[in-house]
Amino acid sequence: MLLIPCPWCGERDEIEFSYGGEAGVPYPSDPAELSDEAWARFLFVRANPRGAFHERWVHTHGCRRWFDLTRDTVTHEIHVRER
């Protein structure tokens, strides 16, 4: 079980958190302008790298706030945390 550093609460067990997938995939500014293909890419396509992965978490059973961090998908080492 990961030990996840919540930027507001500090390090807590993974069971207190929910995973939010890849970070930095903003909601398109005008979805109506997008082709079906571009919209489908936003909906369904996410990176799945071996190594550093920028991802979102929410402290569901704590402060309920969202934050991003970078986790190495091989070692599970968490490198950076951002509010």
Place this chain on the structure above:
Amino acid sequence: MRFTFASAELAARDGETLAAALVRNGVRGGFTSLYRGRPRGVYTAGEEEPNALVQIGSETMVRATLVEVTDGLVAEPVAGKGRLERRTTPTRFDAMNAHCDVLVVGGGASGRAAAARASGRVIWLDGRRSDPDLTLPRTWAVGIYDDNYVLAVERGRRVWRIRAQHVILATGAIERPTVFEDNDRPGVMLAGAASAYGHPEGVVAVSGGWSPRVHLWSQARGGLRWDDRIGAPVPSGDLRGVECVGSLTGEGLPDAAPFAIPDGDEEIMFVDLERDATVADVRRSVGAGLRSLEHIKRFTTIGTGSEQGKLANVLALRVAAELLGVHPGELGSTTFRPPYLPVSFALLAGRHRGELFDPVRVTPIHPWHVDRGAVFENVAQWKRPRYYPEENETMESAVLRECAAAREGVAMMDATTLGKIDVQGPDAVEFLNRIYTNAYDSLAVGMCRYGVMCKNDGMVFDDGVVMRVGEHRFVCTTTTGNAAAVLAWMEEWLQTEWPELRVRLTSVTEQWSTVAVVGPGARGHLAQLTEIALDSDAFPFMAIREGEVAGIPARVCRVSFSGELAFELNVDGRQALALWQAVYGAGPITPYGTETMHVLRAEKGYPIIGQDTDGTVTPHDLGLGWIVSKKKPDFVGKRSFARTDTARGDRRHLVGLLPAELVAEGAQIVARPGEHRMLGHVTSSYRSAALGRPFALALVQRGRERIGETVVAGGVAAEIVAPVLFDLEGARRDGVGV
């Protein structure tokens, strides 16, 4: 002390293990191997014991080397395979959480030195030892997970979940067996065990050298390298926060003798005693072309017993290397997985069983439901009355009676479990416009509106009623099971995409209770309890009125989930039971449960999200296209409605079904008998008092175009009809003359 083994009464000394007592009593065999039925005896003095497995009470596959004899103990030998008890174990198990700066695993000399050196909060444990200076004597570390999360088991009764900054592994080394003909005979045992048991008579001591106990290190994803000097793998490389000390590193272990498979019958040279696997089996596996230890393990089953290869793995590696004529380091190693020792599920479950398995949520009115003899159903964590049987009544007759009361007289239901989210802030309207498919600008204060929300893929996620209770304040209801998920969903958008919106969300599910008063007699019934004007002009459909009901401050909404005239009374949860009793006492009224609620809403074609939908259904599929705004520039899910797949013509639509007899929910729908191509499935199915017949809701491909057609649902002929089956004009919601 006396104990019984295989019906023989024997004597034991204080603090002696069962295995030690057996050996001292001259028992050399006593056990039988799993597959070949060969006689076996105690082989080790530790947790790696492959032969001496016993049943004690309800616990099976207990290692005789690990259990201390108590007076009157009764142990029966188990031939390699236990049997699960059908009854629940009466043993109580528990769990503890702990944090420390340093966790030392192992009570030998190097573990002791590491514990003495460590500073801060130190936990020092060992599974075999009971030295009083250990923090946790007789406690095995069985698993190590991410970020030094260590699972340990104290005396087989208590789980410790330890988060350590730094872990020092001093797990030592394990003596290896070696191979020769009949090396499994009773009386053959490892040299270390023979010495631990005081070199008893008639014992043949064997040793194939020593292998570091690398299990925890390897579980933590530490690397391994073959050490030629000791003839076994040792930890290699670095691991953040984990350190190996003592003989685990190979240090101080004796040089391995040269290894060779002796001449003789390889079918009786055992490599894995618990699995009855021999040198001949390894030879067959390499003969079949297998080159990696992982594959050899799967072919021979070596290391797959409850002993998990503690003895056999390194020996198998050496045997295979010799047969292949390669260096053992070239064959790799197997993956070490937790737990290091067998751990019972009951122990892992701890106190989380029976009533404590999951929290139970009840409404403030629950005691009344219990007194009344309600039959309950679980809805998420809630206990909800399903129906209230009168004497000798079945569910079917109770539900028909409750439905009739709601359609013809007056009935009441505890609707407290619906999720309620208080949405406040100057941007609340804008927020709701983006979350729901319909618009909220035009919703006046004091009115409410039905709303549906979708995910980005355009599929329906939840529905409920949005009440505008102030200029900048709304209360949104959610389905009972989805309350937390909807709040989390709203929070996610507010925090991650729309931080500029000034809106705050609060769950008020527990603070408010809701009592629905339903039926043509609802107005007359309620009029006895309140000064609020209840006629349709003063209190129209979808309006909200604040006032007192039975002297209790209430927010009353004219919403209906049954098609009948209905008032939902929302009050402070602490006064809900008093309100319920007042409403019940004001004249004849029938309490009804969720089953009746389901029938009433289904007769009106109102879908239940999560029952009539499954995450692949759009509002249009449900026939709720009217609730999808065409004017709003965007809202969650909007873009997906124009996707090719979402807009295609042959999607499944929610329709009504009139089957010849009651059909099962989930039943497959096909066009004709004998046809296999599925057109859809039944999502809800009931008997209707109002229709005098069974009916169903279903998702059917191009369903709305098939109205009037007959299909086959679960083997039963059924006519497809519009989903609204009762009161097609919607005339009843303002009440009918009673």
